[in-house]
Amino acid sequence: MADYQAWIIYNGNLSEEKFIELASWIDTVAKSYSITTKLVKNNHLLPTCSDTGPTLVGYSEPELPHFVIFLDKDVLLAKQFESMGIPVYNNANCIETCDNKSLTFQVLAAHGIPMPKTILAPFVFHQHQDYTPFHQAAKALGFPLVLKEAYGSFGMQVYLIHSMGDLLQKINELGNRPFLLQEFIASSKGKDIRLNVVGNEVVASMMRISSTDFRANVSNGGEMLTYDPSEEEIELAIKSSQLVGADFAGVDLLFSEDGSPLVCEINSNAHIKNIFDCTGINVASYIVPHILQKYKEHLK
Incomplete structure (x- = not known):
């Protein structure tokens, strides 16, 4: 009998093979160490908060895992496991x-x-309207510069910006999405x-x-x-x-x-x-x- 039980959490909203494959590879190796595993989609677990404490809705196992191998970015779910006393790897703060x-x-x-010189954009609720900070940032970084959305994967939210006009246009397109500006390392x-x-x-x-x-x-x-x-x-x-x-x-x-x-x-x-x-x-x-x-x- 296996000594430990582990859940492997992966993104349930992405059906591409590479996301499932990562979890499967971890699962195969874990079994070789006699770990009883369960592959779980993050969106099949609902963190639930009440005056009785943190719980999860969506699982039917008789007991929770000893630990969780977390292969997703669902920070709130990771934090929920930790608040229930279940170790998470990588931990929620890291994620x-x-x-x-x-x-x-x-x-x-x-x-x-x-690291490349990096300037963090001011936080806004709706849309940037004061562009003074971005003129200052462009002066400090020079063109071309790199604009990165704070959240993004596979380089898909990273843009090479060649002029002030291009920068302001991209900022307007982003709306209230957080981003940073970075020196381009030619x-x-x-x-x-x-x-x-x-x-x-x-x-x-x-x-x-x-x-x-x-x-x-x-x-x-x-x-x-x-x-x-x-x-x-x-x-x-x-x-x-x-x-x-x-x-x-x-x-x-x-x-x-x-x-x-x-x-x-x-x-x-x-x-x-x-x-x-x-x-x-x-x-x-x-x-x-x-x-x-x-x-x-x-x-x-």
């Missing part, structure tokens, strides 16, 4: 920080992590590296290159190459992952003009199929034993 790029850079900047145009960090170790890495887009994401047509990271890159990826509280993460690094690394993004639920196709390394085989060991330490 929240990584999902919001502005929060990510605030955390990293407080610890001197090298030396890393269409090129970055992805390092998968688990605990205190970089377990897999690859370079991504695009000849047609300033973004190197594979989803946008980027090519994958095997890559042997430097000690500086490894240390930066591990430190950045730990600063956001991740047990496992995909850390994306850019190349500055002198070749030194800059943090571009940290993904708390990075997909691992592409890096497996590139390197032959199944990152899930590192994630599961790390979580299991951490849970055992939690019990002490």
